[in-house]
Amino acid sequence: MTHIRIPDQSGRIAVVTGANSGIGYVTARELARAGAHVVLACRSPERGTSALARLLAETPGARAELRRLDLSSLGSVRAFAAGWDLGALDLLINNAGVAMVPFARTADGFETHFGVNHLGTFALTGLLLPCLLAACEPRVVTVSSEGQRFARFDLTNLNAERRYRAPFAYVQSKRANLYFAVELQRRMTAAGLPLRSMAVAPGLTRTNVLTGGANTGRGRLYQGLMRLLVRLAFQPTEGGARTSLHAATVAGLPGGSYIAPDGLLEMRGAPTSRQGHRAIHDAVTARRLWELSERLTGVRYESPTDAAA
DSSP: OOOOOOOOOTOOEEEEEEETTTHHHHHHHHHHHHEEEEEEEEOEEEEEEEEHHHHHHHHHOOOEEEEEETTOOHHHHHHHHHHHOOOOOOEEEEEOOOSOOOOOOOTTSBBIIIIIIIIIIIHHHHHHHHHTTTSSEEEEEEEOOOGGOOOOTTTTTTSSSSSSOOOHHHHHHHHHHHHHHHHHHHHHHHHHHHOOEEOOOOOBBBSSSSTTTGGGGGGHHHHHHHHHHHHHHOOOOOHHHHHHHHHHHHTTTTOOEEESSSSSSGSSSSSOOOOOOGGGGGGGHHHHHHHHHHHHHOOOOOHHHHHHH
């Protein structure tokens, strides 16, 4: 087990979505090791319970708890936010997601990648915004992907209105994560609010996102090939968690930062700021996606001044 050195997090409260395995688990564990009170927000109570027990065993004295959250259901997202009882929230890490799953729709009728990776994340962050703004230096870290660079972003086909191809749906949803993170920062800055929003790309990382969940039914050939590819070409999970932890904890990091590995094609390496991507500066598309997301989820972001008006 590799430890990742991060600044002291004592006194901070953090939520990590999808914390039962992979990058999310390592992120939650290292935040807890550094002193944060960590909420593991997981879809499966069984896997979440197992992850919490493992975290407490690996990190004696850690302050951590499990709460159920299913990003494929806006009802579950609303229930999670409505049940929040820990006061100010210092850190929200939007880590949970699906990758290249067979075509399906969420409980609310959205294509799975779009519904889980983007709309669920958008709704959760908006519903927790009052708790985040109650903290002194709140941060939101949204996990995108190095694959977002290859997305052909089509606002008219985000929900598989036309042809569905899993790889394209996946990278498009990860581009949406980047648009969301940067647009959230624009809105916080314009409102004079202290929240800092970051996006990260973990690089190619050994997780079960390609073999677990909805991908478990794809047959032995697919499972075998994917496991071989992940083992041979992907970095250890701790390597993939470094960008999330960097964005969550490094002092002085500007809001709107996109943190990715410094190696070739952002596939692996040390965390570094990557501000050259065209999507980061495409405010028009980001705004249109934001407005669409508000309509589809029914979640409108309200600052304290909005609520008082």
